[in-house]
Amino acid sequence: MQGTRLEVNLKALEHNFNYLKSQLDPGVLFMAVVKANAYGHGIIEISKKLQELGTDYFAVAYTEEAIELRDTGITKPILVLHPQSHTLVDCIQRCVEPVIYSVDMLDNILAFAKAESQKNYPIHLEFNTGLNRIGIELEEIDQVLELLSNTDAVKVRGVQSHLAASEDHDEREFTESQLDAFEKVTQQLEEKLGYKFLKHTDNTSGILNYKAGHHSMVRSGIGLYGYGNDLEHDKHLMPVGSLKSQVSQLREVKKGASISYNRSHKATTDMKIAVIALGHGDGINRIYGYGNAQVKINGSWAPTLGIICMDMFMVDVTDIDCKVGDEVIIFDEKHTARDLAENAGTISYELLTGIQKRVQREYIIS
Structure with a gap:
């Protein structure tokens, strides 16, 4: 007799990872999103399997999740999608990469990185292109550039945005407007900063519906666990x-x-x-x-x-x-x-x- 349990099929996880990777052009990096206890499936075991399979990056929501991964042997880069200002020092000390989603937060990470004697510490910038959740406003780019031009304590490792309706075919025009806005802001950043960085906007639905948004890296969460937000896509995925x-x-x-x-x-x-x-x-x-x-x-x-x-x-x-x-x-x-x-x-x-x-x-x- 077996009691209550969640059976987690790691072969199904491998299948989903390989299928999603097959949708990408060579050279596009894959970020596995394992926040919220790997969508309920168990963050440690899932992450170890994904590291074994060759994911390029991990993403979590909060710094505490990143620390848990570091403490259990995850060595791949870890992105913290929604760090809080009081955990930025922890990010630096545990070698995880925070997403900076406001000008004030950028000011904070610069101060913390300088205090920790960092040079070129990797950060990711998030710009708001229409989800209106977190993100630096597009018109604040000059402030961002000014702050970054006066320091070598941090370096932009990546720039991201989040699509609001990539699973909704009726919102294609809006999604394409987000991708256009993202392209413009990243071009401006590259020109002013004088170097290239990772660009990522596509979530699972974006990977499957918007090849133009693959950029240099994609982020997949729910797709890894077997769901593509569309019955047509679900046929190619296996619930984990x-x-x-x-x-x-x-x-x-x-x-x-x-x-x-x-x-x-x-x-x-x-x-x-x-x-x-x-x-x-x-x-x-x-x-x-x-x-x-x-x-x-x-x-x-x-x-x-x-x-x-x-x-x-x-x-x-x-x-x-x-x-x-x-x-x-x-x-x-x-x-x-x-x-x-x-x-x-x-x-x-x-x-x-x-x-x-x-x-x-x-x-x-x-």
Whole structure:
């Protein structure tokens, strides 16, 4: 009998990495995005496998994630996408590359690098071309150039922006306007700085939909884990994670009885229910309650009943032959995280990254 676990197929990860790499021209670098615990799959094991496969760079969201990678043997360059100003010294001390996304932050990193007696410390600049999240405004480029021209403490290793709708074919004109704006700002930077640097805008959907945005490096997150934001692309990718649990208890419920908190489901007939050892404390959020999700038990679909609890949820197994200990498939390579998430009105990213660390990760290597 096996308990609740996320089975992580490292061969599927290898397949996805090779497929995404095959979409690039020779010489274009590949950055593997492993933030948020490698999208829920386990940052250390996933990163070690990707380093073995030959990724050129890693990307994380926060400095703490980069430190964890450095402390567990990851030697490839690591980009910190959203460092906070108070962690910039940690970036320098641990030899990871911060994304600088405001003029004030550039001022800070220059001060810290100088204090640490650095010369040409590698940084990446992020410019806002339309996502309006983080990023230096295009009209602030003169301030950026002025600050960089007065120091040798740092050197621009890369310049990036983030596409807002690369998966949406109806927004092609907007995406191309972002790429045009990025091209103009990087040309100006190269001319004024007098040297070349890495350029990167494309995420997974950008890799697959916008070859013009491949530049000298691409960044892939969700694609590595088996999802291309498009059913056409998904056919070429393999979901890496399969979430499974087990039946903890079976219960006969009479017509008129209530199930779960707030009496959120009331039986309209006599029924049999199964309790599953998984809940919103594990990442199966309350949006999956009230029949908004179905799980598979012995080849049959069982819909959720009422509110998802913190550590368990209930499903209808009235017409399913099952027993305590039987395996429950929440999602796998056939009934994917994308299917489960979209049926409940959310996205695979949210479901995958929400899987908590108390869910055991089981790594499959063949």
